[in-house]
Each structure stands twice: as structure tokens, then as C-alpha cells.
Amino acid sequence: MPLFDRYPALSGLSRAPLGRFPTPVDEVHALSASLFVKRDDLSADPLGGNKVRALEFLLGGVKDEDRIVTVGAAGSTHALAVATYGKRLGAHVSVGRWTQEMNRAAEVVAERIGRQADEAPIFRSPVRAYAWAWRQRLTGASWIAAGGSTPTGVLGHVNAGLELVAQIDAGMLPAPRYVVVPLGTGGTMAGLALAFTLAARDIRVVGARVVPRIVARQRHVLALASSTSRLIERVTGERVPRVSQDSIEIVHDAYGGAYGRETDAARRAADALQGAARIILDGTYSAKAFSVALDYAKRGPTVFWLTFDSRILTGS
Numbered sequence: 001m002p003l004f005d006r007y008p009a010l011s012g013l014s015r016a017p018l019g020r021f022p023t024p025v026d027e028v029h030a031l032s033a034s035l036f037v038k039r040d041d042l043s044a045d046p047l048g049g050n051k052v053r054a055l056e057f058l059l060g061g062v063k064d065e066d067r068i069v070t071v072g073a074a075g076s077t078h079a080l081a082v083a084t085y086g087k088r089l090g091a092h093v094s095v096g097r098w099t100q101e102m103n104r105a106a107e108v109v110a111e112r113i114g115r116q117a118d119e120a121p122i123f124r125s126p127v128r129a130y131a132w133a134w135r136q137r138l139t140g141a142s143w144i145a146a147g148g149s150t151p152t153g154v155l156g157h158v159n160a161g162l163e164l165v166a167q168i169d170a171g172m173l174p175a176p177r178y179v180v181v182p183l184g185t186g187g188t189m190a191g192l193a194l195a196f197t198l199a200a201r202d203i204r205v206v207g208a209r210v211v212p213r214i215v216a217r218q219r220h221v222l223a224l225a226s227s228t229s230r231l232i233e234r235v236t237g238e239r240v241p242r243v244s245q246d247s248i249e250i251v252h253d254a255y256g257g258a259y260g261r262e263t264d265a266a267r268r269a270a271d272a273l274q275g276a277a278r279i280i281l282d283g284t285y286s287a288k289a290f291s292v293a294l295d296y297a298k299r300g301p302t303v304f305w306l307t308f309d310s311r312i313l314t315g316s
Contacts, residue, residue: 001021001159002159002162002163002165002166003155003158003159003162004159006162006198007232007235007236007238009235009236009237010155010232010235010236012235013057013060013152013155013235014057014060014061015056015057015060016055016056016059016060016061016062016085016089017056018044018052018055018056018059018085018088019043019044019052019053019056020042020043020044020045021043021159021163022163022166022167023038023039023040023041023042023043023163024039024042025037025038025039025164025167025172025173025303026039026277027173028273028276028277028304030276030277031272031273031276031294031297032294032297032298032302034297034298034300034301034302035293035294035297035302035304036173036176036301036302036303036304037273037277037279037303037304037306038164038179038303038304038305038306039306040052040053040160040305040306040307041279041306041307041308041309041310041311042309043309046084046311047080047081047084047085047309047311047312048309048311049077049081049307049308049309050157050160050181050188050305050307051077051078051081051082051147051148051307052081052085052156053156053157053159053160053191054147054148054149054153054154054155054156054157054187055081055082055085055144055148055153055156056156057152057153057155057156058144058148058150058152058153059085059086059089059091059144062086062089062090062091062142063089063090063091064089064090064091065090065091065092066089066090066091066092066142067091067092067094067136067140067141067142068082068086068091068092068093068094068141068142068144069093069094069095069096069133069136069137069141069142069143069144070082070093070094070095070096070133070143070144070145070146071095071096071097071098071126071129071130071133071146072095072097072146072147073097073098073099073100073106073259073260074097074098074099074100074102074106074110074113074122075100075102075103075105075106075107075108075109075110075113075260075284076095076097076109076113076146077109077282077285077307077308077309077312078146078147078148078185079095079097079113079117079120080109080112080113080116080312082095082144082148083095083113083116083117083120084116087116087117087118092118093116093117093118094117094118094119094120094133094136094141095113095117095119095120096120096121096123096129096130096132096133096136097110097113097120097121097122097123097129098122098123098124098125098126098128098129099122099123099124099125100258100259100260101258101259101260101261102260103260103261103262103282103283103284104283104313105282105283105284105308105312105313106260106282106283106284108312108313109312112312145185146185147184147185147186147187148185148187149185149186149187149190149224150187151224151227151228151230151231152231153187154187154190154191154194154224154225154227154228155191155228155231155232156191157187157188157190157191157192157195158191158192158194158195158198158228159191159195160188160191160192160195161191161192161193161194161195161196161199162195162198162199164179164192164195164303165195165196165199165201168201173301173303174301175201175203175301176203176300176301176302176303177202177203177204177296177299177300177301177302178203178204178205178206178293178296178299178300178301178302178303179192179196179203179204179205179206179302179303179305180206180207180208180289180290180292180293180296180302180303180304180305181205181206181207181208181289181305181307182207182208182210182285182286182288182289182307183207183208183209183210183211183216183221183250184210184211184215184216184285185211185215185216186207186215186216186220186221186224187224188305188307189205189207189221189248190221190222190224190225190228190243191225191228192205192305193205193221193225193243193247193248194225194228194229194243196247197225197241197242197243197244197247198240198241204246204247204248204249205247205248205249206248206249206250206251206292206296207221207248207249207250207251208251208254208288208289208291208292208293209250209251209252209254209255210254210255210259210284210285210288210289211255211259212255212259213252216250217250218245218248218250221248221250222243222245222248225242225243226242226243229241229242229243251292254266254288254289254291254292255288256288259284260283260284261283262283262287263288263291265288265291266281266283266287266288266290266291267283267287268291269281269287269288269290269291269293269294270283270286270287270290272294273290279306279310280310280313280314281306281308281310282308282310282313285307285308286306286307286308289304289305289307290304
């Protein structure tokens with residue numbers, strides 16, 4: 001892992017080796033000569049996506065009969081990933097969910113969560129889901145934060161960014177000006193921005209906001225990156241730089257007005273990518289981010305970070 005190569009002391013942290021890395025980078029020259037796709041949808045079996053990277057660290061040390069609790073929207077891919085890999089490690093997994101505006105992908109994910117988790121009630125609001133999860137924690141369940149966006153989870157995304165730097169240095173793609181990711185709870189964006197800062201690369205991380213502003217704020221992403229820098233410092237004893245405000249950018253108009261609500265721009269972008277590369281996107285996260293990536297590719301070399309595993313939809 002590039003993160004451990006840079007900071008060997010971090011290899012002493014508990015980690016569950018769930019993923020298959022590095023994930024490949026594909027050209028999408030049929031749409032733009034400046035556009036590339038980082039295929040994190042291929043990060044693991046049976047379920048890929050960016051959440052696997054965080055869960056490698058968050059599920060480290062989990063044993064048979066342990067209890068895990070997390071929260072998310074009804075069709076949360078984070079919740080599905082926790083249920084999938086927590087169960088693989090032998091844990092009892094509880095997921096507190098809340099209602100959302102549904103689309104096809106969210107409906108499929110929601111159904112799979114219901115089958116995979118040991119219990120996955122759906123509440124009318126996030127407040128009620130968190131209250132239910134808190135009661136689970138009081139009885140001994142280990143907590144996995146929404147989206148896995150804690151400093152420990154972000155370490156997985158720092159490793160992802162350093163992985164991309166190694167692929168650039170190996171000549172697999174030109175150095176991008178932009179890396180575009182969906183912005184939900186912020187862990188992926190914070191980790192990538194910190195990785196590029198550590199590697200002294202002038203790459204701006206662009207977050208396509210897919211959740212309400214109260215969750216997806218620049219200040220939150222910077223604070224999460226800073227907390228991760230402090231974690232690395234505590235473990236290694238080395239000084240770790242902080243992510244600058246200029247290193248990240250948030251595109252707010254990708255949101256669409258509600259979590260899970262599809263947009264026309266996202267549908268067009270998803271259709272274009274499926275036609276050009278036979279890659280399927282979801283309407284909640286990845287299609288919205290890809291619509292932003294198409295725009296940024298007009299400005300310079302751009303990597304779209306594909307966080308959604310379409311095998312959820314196809315069953316392949």
C-alpha cells in the first residue's frame with residue numbers, strides 16, 4: 001500500500017484486507033481526450049466502490065460475534081458495504097436508515113440492505129435513525145460513522161490518492177488538473193486532497209455535492225482532512241502538511257434539490273458513459289458527479305472517480 005510505503009508506522013494499525021488494489025484507470029476518449037475514469041467500482045468482490053477503502057481500516061480487528069451499527073439513507077451504498085463486509089467478518093450488523101427520494105439504483109440497494117443486514121429498520125428522519133443507533137451503541141455495538149467518514153476511514157482514501165499518484169508516475173495517465181468525486185459525507189474528497197498534498201501534486205479535488213449543504217461543506221472537508229493529518233502525526237511522530245482551501249472545490253448545482261433525486265444533466269451524462277464505455281452509473285451519486293467531470297474535462301485533464309459498483313444493478 002502506498003500509504004504504508006510513505007508512513008511505515010501506519011502498517012501497525014488494525015486492517016481488514018477486503019479490497020483488490022490498485023484499481024485501474026480507463027480512458028474515455030470517445031467523450032473527451034482529457035477524460036479518465038478511476039475504476040473503484042472494481043475494488044472488491046462481491047461489492048466494490050469507494051467505501052471498501054475506508055472499511056478496510058474501520059473493520060480492522062472485527063471478530064466473530066462482534067456487533068456493528070451504522071446509519072444511512074434507505075438506499076445507502078455505505079450501509080450495504082458495512083452489512084456485506086461486516087457479515088463476511090462474522091459480525092452482527094445493524095443499520096438504522098431513514099427515508100429518501102428513491103431512484104432505481106436506490107431501490108435495489110435498499111432491498112439488498114434488507115436482506116444482508118441482521119436488522120435494518122427505516123425511520124422517518126435521520127434523527128430517529130441516529131437515536132436508534134445510539135441505543136445499539138449503549139448495549140455494546142461498535143459504531144461505524146455514516147459514510148465511514150472519520151479520520152481512520154479517511155486513511156483508506158489517502159492511500160487511494162497515493163495509488164493514483166503512483167499510476168501517474170508509471171505513465172498510465174497524464175497528471176490531471178482535476179479529480180472529480182461525488183461529495184456526500186466528505187471522506188473520499190478529504191483523503192484524496194490530503195494524498196495530493198502529501199505528494200506535492202497540483203491536483204484540485206472537485207466534489208459534486210449530492211447531499212444537503214449542511215453536510216457537504218468546504219469547512220467540513222478541510223476539518224476532516226486536518227483531523228486525518230493529526231492522526232498520522234500521532235501514529236508516526238512525523239509532521240504532516242494540511243490541505244489548503246485552494247486544493248478543493250465544491251460544485252453545488254449537481255445536487256438536484258433532494259438526496260436521491262435524479263437530474264436531467266446526470267441522466268444525459270450516464271447515458272453518454274454507458275454508450276461510450278458500457279459503464280453504468282447510479283442516479284444518486286455517480287451520474288451527478290460524472291456530469292461535472294464532463295464539464296471539467298473541457299478545462300484540462302480530468303479523472304472521474306467512479307465510486308458506484310453497477311454489479312449491484314446487473315447481478316453480474
